[in-house]
Amino acid sequence: MKKTILAFAAGFLVAIGLVVFLALKEAPSTPKGDKMMDVYYPGTEELAPNEMRVVALGTGMPNARPKQAATCFLVELGNGDKFLFDIGTGSAERLSAMKIPMDYLDKLFIGHLHSDHIGDLDALWIGGVVGNRVTPLRVWGPSGAEDKYGTKYMAEHLQKAYTWDVDGRVGNTDTRGLSMEVTEFNYKQVNEIVYQENGVTIRSFPAIHALDGSISYTLEWNGLKFAFSSDTYPNKWWMEYTKNSDIAIHECFASPKILIEKQKFPPQTALNVGTQVHTSPAQFGKVMAEINPRMAVAYHFFNDYDTQPLVLQDIRETYDGAMSLAIDYMVWNVTKEKITTRMAAIDEDIWPQPSVLGVKPPDQSKRIGFSKYIWDARVNYSEVLKKIYDDINNEYGSNVELPK
Ligand SMILES: [Zn+2]
Numbered sequence: 001m002k003k004t005i006l007a008f009a010a011g012f013l014v015a016i017g018l019v020v021f022l023a024l025k026e027a028p029s030t031p032k033g034d035k036m037m038d039v040y041y042p043g044t045e046e047l048a049p050n051e052m053r054v055v056a057l058g059t060g061m062p063n064a065r066p067k068q069a070a071t072c073f074l075v076e077l078g079n080g081d082k083f084l085f086d087i088g089t090g091s092a093e094r095l096s097a098m099k100i101p102m103d104y105l106d107k108l109f110i111g112h113l114h115s116d117h118i119g120d121l122d123a124l125w126i127g128g129v130v131g132n133r134v135t136p137l138r139v140w141g142p143s144g145a146e147d148k149y150g151t152k153y154m155a156e157h158l159q160k161a162y163t164w165d166v167d168g169r170v171g172n173t174d175t176r177g178l179s180m181e182v183t184e185f186n187y188k189q190v191n192e193i194v195y196q197e198n199g200v201t202i203r204s205f206p207a208i209h210a211l212d213g214s215i216s217y218t219l220e221w222n223g224l225k226f227a228f229s230s231d232t233y234p235n236k237w238w239m240e241y242t243k244n245s246d247i248a249i250h251e252c253f254a255s256p257k258i259l260i261e262k263q264k265f266p267p268q269t270a271l272n273v274g275t276q277v278h279t280s281p282a283q284f285g286k287v288m289a290e291i292n293p294r295m296a297v298a299y300h301f302f303n304d305y306d307t308q309p310l311v312l313q314d315i316r317e318t319y320d321g322a323m324s325l326a327i328d329y330m331v332w333n334v335t336k337e338k339i340t341t342r343m344a345a346i347d348e349d350i351w352p353q354p355s356v357l358g359v360k361p362p363d364q365s366k367r368i369g370f371s372k373y374i375w376d377a378r379v380n381y382s383e384v385l386k387k388i389y390d391d392i393n394n395e396y397g398s399n400v401e402l403p404k
Pocket residue numbers: 112114117209210231
């Protein structure tokens with residue numbers, strides 16, 4: 001009888017093991033190739049070891065609007081590395097929708113210092129820490145013709161501007177992520193390496209936009225090449241160093257006619273901004289025809305029912321290759337075999353992801369605190385607070401004392 005029970009138990013365990021094994025084997029892994037979903041749901045797809053994913057998190061113009069944030073592109077690689085290129089106004093909320101722990105979003109490459117390319121640096125830096133990033137933020141960007149035009153100067157003064165914010169967090173939350181490590185490189189350097197780690201090489205070369213000190217980037221990894229103009233007038237360096245990229249993202253500003261009709265610019269301003277400060281759709285077509293990427297991406301215009309046909313018409317006068325007219329949440333999966341363009345479906349009710357390294361409780365002794373004048377005006381509902389502390393301690397097994 002005992003033997004039968006034992007045999008039965010052993011059989012039962014084997015059966016359970018088999019079920020678990022099959023369940024693990026059949027666990028939903030990354031849908032690849034033909035099985036790829038039509039829509040990208042952030043947080044549900046692992047990249048293949050040889051795959052690059054690029055996500056548009058800001059494709060609009062320098063003025064803010066709900067539909068398109070200002071410039072920001074996220075590059076994710078099959079080796080686990082993630083890189084941000086520019087962080088324009090409004091892009092941080094798009095970034096939050098990617099469901100990526102902020103610890104992984106600690107590498108930012110800035111093309112130039114216009115607000116539509118760095119306007120959410122504060123949201124990435126301090127907001128990222130509130131969103132559970134405990135790693136320092138690493139920032140790369142160009143020098144300028146003078147010190148005051150460089151990335152270092154901008155970053156130092158941004159940090160100074162937030163002195164009250166930073167000091168008010170010390171001792172209240174885990175502030176390890178508030179340190180910013182800035183690497184400034186010569187804006188005149190041509191195709192020099194600015195970053196090389198873990199098989200990833202990022203290079204810069206000058207761009208021509210607004211003032212000396214704008215630059216463009218390429219990122220190479222595993223035989224794939226990503227190119228990002230930030231903002232530029234068409235130039236010889238871009239032509240030379242982005243040829244045959246796998247994915248080439250170049251600005252394509254609203255055409256002068258759109259700037260007059262929709263942006264309400266006078267013709268002189270529209271022509272100057274639309275064709276001299278920026279690259280117009282017609283010029284964008286010429287640029288892409290010359291460098292011949294596997295996928296050309298046009299960004300930096302308000303992409304609407306009435307503007308898109310005009311932009312497309314201008315580009316198609318001179319370029320007939322593969323192309324995306326970028327809009328926020330457009331996603332490209334890039335492998336040597338195939339480039340897939342999709343849209344991400346995002347969760348508007350998103351909350352921060354947990355830190356992969358763990359958030360530490362604050363060292364409250366480090367608090368700067370209040371003056372007696374402010375502190376003494378507190379109205380203490382002690383019995384209410386005591387109940388909150390007791391309830392939390394009971395539910396989560398913590399032992400936090402109510403401050404006196
Ligand atoms: Zn600009």
